[in-house]
Amino acid sequence: MPINQPTTSLENNNQDIVISLESPKIVPQQEESSPESNPRQVRSLVDIYETCNLAILEPGSFEEAANQEVWVKAMEEEIKMIEKNNTWELVDFPHGKDIIGVKWVYKTKLNPDGTIQKHKARLVAKGYSQQPGVDYNETFAPVARLDTIRALIALAAHKGWNIHQLDVKSAFLNGILEEEIYVEQPPGFVRKGHEGKVLRLTKALYGLKQAPRAWYSKIDQYFTDHGFRRSKSEPTLYIKTQGQHTLLLSLYVDDLIYTGTNTNMMMEFKEDMMKTFEMTDLGLMSYFLGI
Numbered sequence: 698m699p700i701n702q703p704t705t706s707l708e709n710n711n712q713d714i715v716i717s718l719e720s721p722k723i724v725p726q727q728e729e730s731s732p733e734s735n736p737r738q739v740r741s742l743v744d745i746y747e748t749c750n751l752a753i754l755e756p757g758s759f760e761e762a763a764n765q766e767v768w769v770k771a772m773e774e775e776i777k778m779i780e781k782n783n784t785w786e787l788v789d790f791p792h793g794k795d796i797i798g799v800k801w802v803y804k805t806k807l808n809p810d811g812t813i814q815k816h817k818a819r820l821v822a823k824g825y826s827q828q829p830g831v832d833y834n835e836t837f838a839p840v841a842r843l844d845t846i847r848a849l850i851a852l853a854a855h856k857g858w859n860i861h862q863l864d865v866k867s868a869f870l871n872g873i874l875e876e877e878i879y880v881e882q883p884p885g886f887v888r889k890g891h892e893g894k895v896l897r898l899t900k901a902l903y904g905l906k907q908a909p910r911a912w913y914s915k916i917d918q919y920f921t922d923h924g925f926r927r928s929k930s931e932p933t934l935y936i937k938t939q940g941q942h943t944l945l946l947s948l949y950v951d952d953l954i955y956t957g958t959n960t961n962m963m964m965e966f967k968e969d970m971m972k973t974f975e976m977t978d979l980g981l982m983s984y985f986l987g988i
Contacts, residue, residue, distance in 0.1 A: 768818060775818050778866060778867045782867070786899065789894055790895055791895070791897075797823055797880045800884070801818055820903065824904045841949045846949070849945060850982075861978075862952070866951075874905075877897070924939075943959075
């Protein structure tokens with residue numbers, strides 16, 4: 698079955714960044730339908746294991762998680778990250794203000810071969826109770842298109858560049874809030890002697906309507922301050938040039954891939970990112986959004 702090779706183009710000028718990838722044209726062949734000519738689709742091991750883990754490895758409630766040491770440690774790590782980031786402050790109950798509830802969400806992260814990478818507990822605000830114009834204003838945040846990511850990967854492969862991957866820990870906790878938001882103390886971590894108090898948020902929490910927007914504003918400002926230009930046609934694609942060297946990156950919420958012409962330039966970028974944000978260096982990209 699002939700398949701046309703994808704083509705990529707990169708325009709590096711002061712106007713914009715353009716990465717384009719033509720869709721492969723597949724010329725179908727006429728075949729008689731039979732079990733041999735129409736086999737079942739094959740799923741990757743990681744997809745199969747993720748489905749199984751929903752029932753086997755991930756607790757459905759805080760009460761269930763509280764009885765398993767691995768999930769207790771995961772919750773403690775999340776609270777430690779939140780408090781280290783100065784996300785909230787304990788205050789007296791504010792009369793006349795809405796108090797947003799919170800809940801725990803549990804996820805088992807897997808390696809490409811289906812083995813367990815880590816257990817993650819996420820404290821999430823019940824954002825569905827927020828009132829527009831009162832608890833939040835803007836909510837929109839751009840997300841990288843898969844076509845853009847595929848184009849970046851194709852370009853790197855064509856040029857022989859390595860692609861590296863970073864994961865921002867608790868990314869939304871970095872977003873600065875403009876609104877006055879209060880949440881209840883998290884299950885399992887209510888401070889003794891202060892049961893009647895609540896938490897005032899100074900930074901965003903997962904689940905809040907404005908959390909994605911706050912995080913994007915924060916990371917976009919970081920990239921701009923460090924010499925990157927944002928594409929006008931793809932707001933999650935950034936480019937930085939230093940003389941003859943180029944660094945390209947694409948951001949998908951809290952996952953980031955980057956590539957370029959110069960190893961030292963890429964190393965400096967990674968080191969500065971890891972000083973500014975809590976991050977996990979995933980090394981060379983091997984598995985990203987199912988690609």
